Amino acid sequence: MAKLRKNDTVVVLAGRDRGKTGKILAMLPAGKRALVEGVNFVKKHARRTRDDQQGGIIQKEAPIHVSNLAIFCKGCNRPTKIGIDVLKDGAKTRFCKKCKEVF
Numbered sequence: 358m359a360k361l362r363k364n365d366t367v368v369v370l371a372g373r374d375r376g377k378t379g380k381i382l383a384m385l386p387a388g389k390r391a392l393v394e395g396v397n398f399v400k401k402h403a404r405r406t407r408d409d410q411q412g413g414i415i416q417k418e419a420p421i422h423v424s425n426l427a428i429f430c431k432g433c434n435r436p437t438k439i440g441i442d443v444l445k446d447g448a449k450t451r452f453c454k455k456c457k458e459v460f
């Protein structure tokens with residue numbers, strides 16, 4: 358089970374955007390990278406297309422490796438580690454390892 362999911366609030370631990378907080382916009386299929394709102398912006402040169410007559414340079418989030426991210430716990434008000442519990446019926450829940458808040 359992937360520890361991070363879409364719409365989680367995460368903190369960037371490493372790289373250019375270290376310390377930034379954002380929401381996960383999407384997880385990439387492999388589950389190793391995530392697109393995070395406002396993080397890891399790159400400039401892309403967009404070609405003029407039928408839909409976009411403007412073209413030019415646009416800024417877009419680039420995926421960041423999940424090992425550089427930590428979930429932000431509202432209970433602790435800081436980045437934290439996720440624990441995973443397996444319930445009797447096989448369902449899994451994620452919780453904060455420090456304050457036990459369930460995500």
Ligand SMILES: [Zn+2]
Pocket residue numbers: 430431432433434437453454455456457458
């Ligand atoms: Zn917590």
